[in-house]
Amino acid sequence: MTAKRNDVAELPGLEAAAALGPTGRPRTAFPVPEPLDSHGPARIITLCNQKGGVGKTTTTINLGASLAGYGRRVLAIDFDPQGALSAGLGVPSHDVTTIYDLMLGTSKDVEGAIHQTSTPGLDVIPANIDLSAAEVQLVNEVAREQILAQVLRKVSDRYDVILIDCQPSLGLLTVNALTAAHGVLIPLECEFFALRGVALLVETIDKIRDRLNPAIRLDGILATMYDARTLHSREVLERVVDAFGDDVLETVIGRTVKFPDASVAATPILAFAPEHSAAEAYRQLARELIHRGAAA
Numbered sequence: 001m002t003a004k005r006n007d008v009a010e011l012p013g014l015e016a017a018a019a020l021g022p023t024g025r026p027r028t029a030f031p032v033p034e035p036l037d038s039h040g041p042a043r044i045i046t047l048c049n050q051k052g053g054v055g056k057t058t059t060t061i062n063l064g065a066s067l068a069g070y071g072r073r074v075l076a077i078d079f080d081p082q083g084a085l086s087a088g089l090g091v092p093s094h095d096v097t098t099i100y101d102l103m104l105g106t107s108k109d110v111e112g113a114i115h116q117t118s119t120p121g122l123d124v125i126p127a128n129i130d131l132s133a134a135e136v137q138l139v140n141e142v143a144r145e146q147i148l149a150q151v152l153r154k155v156s157d158r159y160d161v162i163l164i165d166c167q168p169s170l171g172l173l174t175v176n177a178l179t180a181a182h183g184v185l186i187p188l189e190c191e192f193f194a195l196r197g198v199a200l201l202v203e204t205i206d207k208i209r210d211r212l213n214p215a216i217r218l219d220g221i222l223a224t225m226y227d228a229r230t231l232h233s234r235e236v237l238e239r240v241v242d243a244f245g246d247d248v249l250e251t252v253i254g255r256t257v258k259f260p261d262a263s264v265a266a267t268p269i270l271a272f273a274p275e276h277s278a279a280e281a282y283r284q285l286a287r288e289l290i291h292r293g294a295a296a
Contacts, residue, residue, distance in 0.1 A: 022226060022234075022252040023241050030287035035071045042075065042159040043295060044152060045219060046181040051197050052168035054189040055224035057084045058259050060165040062279075063185075065268035066286035067295060068121030072160040075114065077152070078127035079177055080167040086126035090266030091115045093126040100131040102151045103138070103176075110154045119268060123159075135172040144172065145212055149180035161295050170204055178208045183219035183294050187253075188240060190226045190233040195240060202244075219294040220249040222285065227255045251285040254278060 021027045047056045057080070064074045077099060078085035086093040097113040102125070107113065113125045138144045152162060164177045178184065184205055188194055198221065209216050221244055227233045241248050254277065262272035270279045289295040 021250050022223070022228065022237060023248055023250055024238065025241075025250060028250055028288075028291075030284060030291045033070050033287065033290045036160065039073050039160050040157040042152075042156040042162045043183065044156070044162045044164065044181045045183045045185055045294070046164045046166060046174075046177040047185045047187060048164075048166035048174055048177060048201070049186055049188065049194075049197070050168055050170045050174075050201060051189070051194050054168075054194055055187040055222075055253065056168075057088060057165050058263075059185070059187045059222060059224065059253070059282075059285075060085055060163050061088050062268050062270060062282040063285055063289075064122045064161075064163050065119045065270045066282045067161055067290075068119050069270065069283070070286055070290070072121065072295065073158065074122045075155065075159045075162045076122065076124045077148075077162065077164045077177075078124060079131070079148075079164050079173060080127060081129050081132035082167070083126065083128045085165045086124065086128070088263050088266060089117045089119075089122075089124050089268075091117060091124050091126050093128040096126060098130065099125050099127050099148075099151070100134055103134055103147050110151060114155070119271065131173070138172060145175050145179045148176040152180055170201070175208065175212070178205065178216060179212045181213070181216055183217050185219050185289075185294075186221045187224045188221050190223050190236045192232070192236060195236055198240070198244075218247055219289065219292070221247055222249050222251065222253065224253040225255045226252045249285065249288055251281060251288050253281050253285070 047060050060076055064076045068074050083093045097107045101107040102110055102113055114123050116123055166174045166177050188198060223237050256278050258269055258273050258276050258278055262269040265272050273279055
């Protein structure tokens with residue numbers, strides 16, 4: 001009997017394996033999104049994970065560039081005192097107005113804090129080490145969890161998507177980012193210790209939904225630094241899918257030296273190596289999020 005090519009379950013052996021993505025689900029050809037007739041108001045997506053080194057900044061840069069490539073106007077917020085997002089996009093973060101100044105009220109000029117990047121349609125508000133003092137300085141402020149939301153409200157009509165790149169923490173800054181957000185994207189390194197903290201982060205999101213931001217939802221868990229050659233990566237990804245089901249995005253970001261090379265060049269990998277599989281993975285991520293309704 002000839003196997004039905006449109007039914008993965010009936011494909012034998014290697015054909016079935018080839019038709020499945022890394023998450024074990026049938027591969028989906030996410031369509032190229034239609035151009036937008038108008039822009040705004042923005043959907044705000046916070047990228048967070050209390051563990052460092054899981055690909056938050058890399059994802060913010062390249063997802064932002066991918067969405068901009070599909071005609072979306074994107075604003076990236078550097079919300080990490082290390083300023084890696086600013087550096088990765090080639091934007092100055094010293095002697096300029098930063099997100100810290102906007103939150104503390106030392107500057108009211110949100111428009112003046114926005115920098116264009118080398119990617120058309122992708123702008124950024126930078127951060128530097130000053131932001132590390134914000135948690136202490138904001139602790140006695142009224143409605144301190146909502147200060148970032150108030151800042152972003154002033155420019156949200158200009159953009160389709162606002163991406164917030166959080167520091168590896170669940171402190172007041174991250175609470176601000178979650179309170180401002182419509183959705184959360186969790187980059188998760190395919191490594192055991194990264195897996196352990198996801199349940200705590202999901203619990204934190206649930207608390208934010210109950211107490212501060214009823215509209216927030218989990219847009220997805222994004223597996224990063226995946227290496228199909230290692231049993232460990234495959235097992236971790238399998239456990240994530242078992243635990244979180246459809247919340248795990250079909251797109252998986254592989255491990256490659258092209259990411260640090262692109263960071264040194266201060267450009268998204270889509271411009272640095274546009275034909276590389278990692279660039280295509282982020283284009284697929286943008287299409288998947290748009291398909292899910294998680295991006296404009």
